Amino acid sequence: MPNHHYRITLEQLDATSSATPSRSLQFDFDNHDDIFAIIERLDYLQQRGDISAAEIPQLALGLKLFGKVMLENRESALFASLHPHFIEFMRELKKGVPKS
Numbered sequence: 001m002p003n004h005h006y007r008i009t010l011e012q013l014d015a016t017s018s019a020t021p022s023r024s025l026q027f028d029f030d031n032h033d034d035i036f037a038i039i040e041r042l043d044y045l046q047q048r049g050d051i052s053a054a055e056i057p058q059l060a061l062g063l064k065l066f067g068k069v070m071l072e073n074r075e076s077a078l079f080a081s082l083h084p085h086f087i088e089f090m091r092e093l094k095k096g097v098p099k100s
Contacts, residue, residue, distance in 0.1 A: 006028065008025075008026065008028075008029070011024045029068070035060060038064070039057050042059070070086060
């Protein structure tokens with residue numbers, strides 16, 4: 001399975017000027033999915049009025065990052081109660097994804 005390598009950069013911008021970030025965080029991660037392709041496929045969520053177009057990348061990226069951490073730590077009690085609900089949410093989300 002191909003592995004995709006990503007770099008995330010998060011910058012906190014001053015409310016009055018976006019020229020210079022006041023704080024920043026950067027990290028790399030790998031994922032088996034092409035996250036850009038997932039973002040493109042999720043446009044149906046905006047088309048049917050579930051979320052805005054601007055929220056689609058946030059949702060896709062958040063789910064991929066969170067899901068990977070949860071999967072890697074599936075034995076942890078921290079995720080035990082959430083895991084079945086997350087799986088069900090992902091099943092429902094994927095049902096609506098048009099096949100390409």
